[in-house]
Amino acid sequence: MSNSIRVDRDVPIKMRDGVTLRADIFRPDDNEKHPAVVVRTPYDKRPSARSEFFSPIEGAFAGYAVIIQDVRGRFASEGEWVSGGPEGQDGYDTIEAVAAEPWCDGNIGMAGASYLGRNQWQAALENPPHLKAIAPHVIGAGRLGESRRAGMIGLEGAISWSAAMAMDTLNKLAQKGKDVTKMLNAVRYAMDNIEETCNFLPLMDLPFLQIEGLSEGFMRRLSDADLEGIKSEEDIWWPYEKMQVACMHSAGWYDMSPGDQFRNFLGMKEKGGSAVAREGQHVFLGPWLHGSRLHNLVGGMNFGRFSSAGGSFATARHIAFFDKYLKGIDSPYLVPIRYFIMGRNRWKNAETWPLPETEWQRFYLHSRGHANSLTGDGILSREEPGAEPPDIYVYNPLDPVPTRGGRINPDMNIPAGPLDQTLIEERNDVLVYTTPELTQEIEVTGPVVLHLFASISTRDTDFHAKLVDVYPNGRAINVAEGCIRARYRKSILKPEMITPGEINEYVIDMSSTSIVFNKGHRIRLHIAGSNFPHFDRNMNTGNAFGEDAVGIPSMQTVYHQADLASYIELPVMPY
Helix, strand or coil: CCCCEEEEEEEEEECCCCCEEEEEEEEECCCCCEEEEEEEECCCCCHHHHCCCCCHHHHHHCCCEEEEEECCCCCCCCCCCCCCCCCHHHHHHHHHHHHCCCCEEEEEEEEEECHHHHHHHHHHCCCCCCEEEEEEECCCCECCCHHHHCCCCCHHHHHHHHHHHHHHHHHHHHHCCCCCHHHHHHHHHHHHCHHHHHHCCCHHHCHHHHCCCCHHHHHHHCCHHHHCCCCCHHHHECCHHHCCCEEEEEEEEECCCHHHHHHHHHHHHHHCCCHHHHHCEEEEEEEEECCCCCCCEECCEECCHHHCHHHHCHHHHHHHHHHHHHHCCCCCCCCCEEEEEECCCEEEEECCCCCCCCEEEEEEEECCCCCECCCCCCEEECCCCCCCCCEEEEECCCCCCECCCECCCCCCCCCCECCECHHHHCCCCCEEEECCCCCCCEEEEEEEEEEEEEEECCCCCEEEEEEEEECCCCCEEEEEEEEEEHHHCCCCCCCCCCCCCCCEEEEEEEEEEEEEECCCCEEEEEEECCCECCCCCCCCCCCCCCCCCCCCCEEEEEECECCECCEEEEEECCC
């Protein structure tokens, strides 16, 4: 432990091609050598220093040099930034340059959330000799996130993120003497009028997309460009067999990809390219949203004092991780898996995932053919269905079901996290299935999957599902969610249009969660055709994304009978 630290601003680090990137460095104020943790960000290194997963100030006091660097072409760093471009070589060069500093002992780790987590994976795959461990937060299991693998495009997030990222790009162009007035006005208009922007049709004619110098990066997030180079299912995931380092995977249940933390954990344990990589895997998962701010107040819920950054000892657990793999010091703070049980509002440790004691229970959909809305007759129960009429609703892309909370980036423009779903449940184009009042608590911990038998009247459409905790007073809080674009029901790499009227099984990954449905509560399932503007509207035509100015309604029929039993499979813990 150090009694004092120093902070050096805008320290230059030269890349192999001569471009200089700049970093702020927090380190012990002494003459000793210390291990280092590198953070590489496109979001400006100064606000990036406020992460609550791993505080650079606490890290420096714990005996680490923490280097927070603006990536190429962003803020204080030179060069040209390419949105979503490769970051591996710059990561390698930064790590090796830091290792050569007189204050570094040559043991390097990495940390950071979201895009910063992606940067870690790309750097680690370059196998820099001095990199020993990475701690990626809120990042998926490869090039595609959970909803993207289901065929969806995150519309509002893509627009808001691209607009926010454009500001630094425009500032740099202005500094070079370019008139950016028109571009700046277009970006500001999109940011200030996000509802109008998301509703614009056809999306490919969106004025924001027509800005020279900005449209290319934006289109990568609003098209199938992210599928380029993916030739097989294996290419979707990180190449775990090439990884040589220990990893700590951190996220929240209301992040966009909580299930991917466990996919990374298991993938590395099975395929990691070294003994350290296979044995040095850890997961830390709380009730939080996307990002690096860890609050006990999430959406409309208070998960208690143990769920905050301080109450969860988030930084202490990351320091324990780096202590083990950069200093060789073991700590009781470091366990294979530590996860938060919502509803009980307590932490628990585990060795693997799913938990060995899991009882996989099927909750079947039932109705008399009128499960539409909260006032319908939809029932969710363990009893298998017999002869039952299907439920029918019409999804109209010109009147989509609005987004209400969920797994959304809270830094954008839509309220995120757990929120009351009653307004959504009042719509006739939302099917609602609910259990009777629970006579004892049910803990659901693990991956949740919906098996849905359905037919549609169009060539393509979407299905969106939500798992909901219904309180005795009627408040309905979303717990988990999943979706699928019908044409991608077999694979994101194998689109296949639907034959109208044909019954297909849709397997909808609703990611992982951990929650106790308390006694007196009810478990509820929603099924709808949209979740807009979180996701783009399927216009139901089968045309490519963004082409349609007019969509067509789709009649969606959900079956729940003996030979077509739709059900949600829940990972239930023994009582």
